[in-house]
Amino acid sequence: MRRLVVVGFLLVWVAAAASSLERQPHPSVQPQILQVDEAGLKHLVAEFKGKVVVLNFWATWCTPCIEEFPGLLKLQRTYRDKGLELVFVSIDHPKKSLPQVSAFLRRMKVDFPTYIKKSTDDEVFINSVYGGWSGAIPATFIYDRQGRLMHNRIDAQSFEQLAVLVAPLLDL
DSSP states (O other), rough: HHHHHHHHHHHHHHHHHHHHHHSOOOTTTTOOOOEOOHHHHHHHHTTTTEEEEEEEETTTHHHHHHHHHHHHHHHHHGGGGGGGGEEEOOOOHHHHOOOOOOOOHHHHTSSSSSEOOOSSSSSHHHHHTTTOOOOOOEEEEEEEESOOOOEEEEEOOOOOHHHHHHHHGGTO
């Protein structure tokens, strides 16, 4: 009986330790997080002219954003070599939330530059992206290879939903 209790304790301890490890940031990935304002966003989209750009706005406190993240990363892995560029912009407060944003990006193994909103005027920032956007997140804006806004989606999107939108723009 004593052996059974010890074995049971060890199994619970190992399961708890494994669960804890899964929630820890991935140590080998150090995300590069840059601040971006409304002017920087316009330059960013223009910089990727010739590629299909998926611009996603999210926050660490937004449950649908967190749930959507794996699908966005799958989209990037699937279509990166075909001309897709995924750009994440966190709307978390840059000074107060940078550690949480960085830890989340490490945990998700994001190994490309990402951005955090720098603007002090939310309305100006929102309107610089798209005049019809209320600022609700998650929000995804898809630009064609010429830098034209082709789709905007407010609310979490699955990999499949996004793939239907980007595949024609990639000429697949």
